[in-house]
Amino acid sequence: MHLTKEDIKELEKRKRLNIINSITGIKPANLIGTVSEDNVSNLAIFSSIVHLGSNPALLGFIVRPTGEVPRNTYENILANGCYTINHVNESFIKNAHYTSAKFDKDISEFDRCGLTDEYLYDFKAPFVKESSVKIGMKYCESIPIERNGTILVIGEVEHLILPDETVNKKGYIDLEKAQVAGISGLNSYYSLEKITSFPYVRLEEVPEFKNN
Amino acid sequence: MHLTKEDIKELEKRKRLNIINSITGIKPANLIGTVSEDNVSNLAIFSSIVHLGSNPALLGFIVRPTGEVPRNTYENILANGCYTINHVNESFIKNAHYTSAKFDKDISEFDRCGLTDEYLYDFKAPFVKESSVKIGMKYCESIPIERNGTILVIGEVEHLILPDETVNKKGYIDLEKAQVAGISGLNSYYSLEKITSFPYVRLEEVPEFKNN
Numbered sequence: 087m088h089l090t091k092e093d094i095k096e097l098e099k100r101k102r103l104n105i106i107n108s109i110t111g112i113k114p115a116n117l118i119g120t121v122s123e124d125n126v127s128n129l130a131i132f133s134s135i136v137h138l139g140s141n142p143a144l145l146g147f148i149v150r151p152t153g154e155v156p157r158n159t160y161e162n163i164l165a166n167g168c169y170t171i172n173h174v175n176e177s178f179i180k181n182a183h184y185t186s187a188k189f190d191k192d193i194s195e196f197d198r199c200g201l202t203d204e205y206l207y208d209f210k211a212p213f214v215k216e217s218s219v220k221i222g223m224k225y226c227e228s229i230p231i232e233r234n235g236t237i238l239v240i241g242e243v244e245h246l247i248l249p250d251e252t253v254n255k256k257g258y259i260d261l262e263k264a265q266v267a268g269i270s271g272l273n274s275y276y277s278l279e280k281i282t283s284f285p286y287v288r289l290e291e292v293p294e295f296k297n298n
Numbered sequence: 299m300h301l302t303k304e305d306i307k308e309l310e311k312r313k314r315l316n317i318i319n320s321i322t323g324i325k326p327a328n329l330i331g332t333v334s335e336d337n338v339s340n341l342a343i344f345s346s347i348v349h350l351g352s353n354p355a356l357l358g359f360i361v362r363p364t365g366e367v368p369r370n371t372y373e374n375i376l377a378n379g380c381y382t383i384n385h386v387n388e389s390f391i392k393n394a395h396y397t398s399a400k401f402d403k404d405i406s407e408f409d410r411c412g413l414t415d416e417y418l419y420d421f422k423a424p425f426v427k428e429s430s431v432k433i434g435m436k437y438c439e440s441i442p443i444e445r446n447g448t449i450l451v452i453g454e455v456e457h458l459i460l461p462d463e464t465v466n467k468k469g470y471i472d473l474e475k476a477q478v479a480g481i482s483g484l485n486s487y488y489s490l491e492k493i494t495s496f497p498y499v500r501l502e503e504v505p506e507f508k509n510n
Binding site: 087088089090091094095097099100101102103104105106107108109110111112113114115116133134135136137138139140141142143144145146148171173176179180181183184186187188189198199200207219221226227229231233234236238240242243244245246247248249250253256257258259260261262266267268270271272273274275276277278279280281282283284285286287288289291292293295 | 299300311313314323350438454482
């Protein structure tokens with residue numbers, strides 16, 4: 087199948103959404119936890135969390151234009167300055183997926199979708215108790231992407247909580263052991279099976295490949 | 299395990315790189331193909347490709363500060379205006395991983411790492427023949443992230459090439475069928491197994507969950 091830019095433009099809207107949301111490959115499935123000024127816990131699923139740097143430890147994610155679902159999340163982050171990123175485990179993908187429904191601002195998606203908010207280490211935003219990997223984030227800045235009205239939201243890691251047995255000596259997290267899920271498009275979930283790890287590649291160690 | 303911001307800062311550099319590169323969860327494994335002004339094909343692995351929007355179809359990725367490996371990629375994109383994004387299939391993760399070595403600018407990673415460049419539809423950048431999903435991208439703009447010297451590079455999809463049998467009627471790509479790999483951290487590779495798809499969630503369809 088070959089689609090040009092023009093073919094993509096002419097696709098039925100829902101089909102275009104599905105295919106273009108799928109073309110980057112597997113995406114991380116994360117829940118962002120926040121709390122409103124009225125003290126209502128909020129939880130929303132995001133698949134756009136991206137690593138920006140390790141020192142300082144910075145992560146970004148993309149907020150869609152006003153009017154779409156996860157906007158409560160962004161408002162809470164701006165008001166409060168703190169948020170959490172929690173991995174979606176295979177065991178609760180259905181609960182996590184339901185957070186994408188458009189709940190009113192005074193409804194907690196934790197309660198409504200059967201997940202548990204927990205406040206740890208005096209951090210000002212709720213973690214997801216059921217998640218194996220939880221990150222407490224401090225909001226840094228918003229970078230507008232004017233081309234399509236989206237925003238890159240940048241935060242710094244303040245707390246990192248994860249099960250000892252999923253981290254090896256080198257610092258790698260085993261996502262299969264942590265039973266973390268991946269997402270494709272808007273609503274397909276995948277389980278992860280570790281194939282292999284390679285060492286850092288030094289130029290002199292690259293073998294001669296026979297080109298096929 | 300609980301690490302604070304201060305604990306992370308004090309980790310040994312390599313361990314910090316590994317752990318912070320792992321904490322977002324699974325990442326897409328993609329190869330970016332470019333060609334230099336001297337007509338040398340270039341290929342580099344990236345795990346930061348992110349969906350920015352579907353209409354127009356925009357994708358972004360993160361370029362690290364000057365001096366690090368994939369900088370040839372960025373120079374070629376600026377000079378040429380076109381690049382390709384190609385999924386890493388399970389069958390050639392080793393070849394794909396070796397593109398992260400610091401080859402000289404006059405060496406083609408395609409040749410050196412045993413992958414095949416192909417030029418399709420008069421597009422000005424090389425696709426990876428072995429990839430199941432290939433995207434031709436037109437460069438749009440660079441947004442500097444001054445906080446840590448990285449750059450968000452934004453492009454628009456011009457061509458999308460993928461096997462018919464991996465796309466369903468709704469436009470979803472089955473990544474398991476396409477035998478696409480995921481990446482964690484800097485060097486761990488995962489295979490993907492589809493668990494389930496959920497329909498778009500309407501508020502009135504969210505069941506009552508019993509909170510645990």
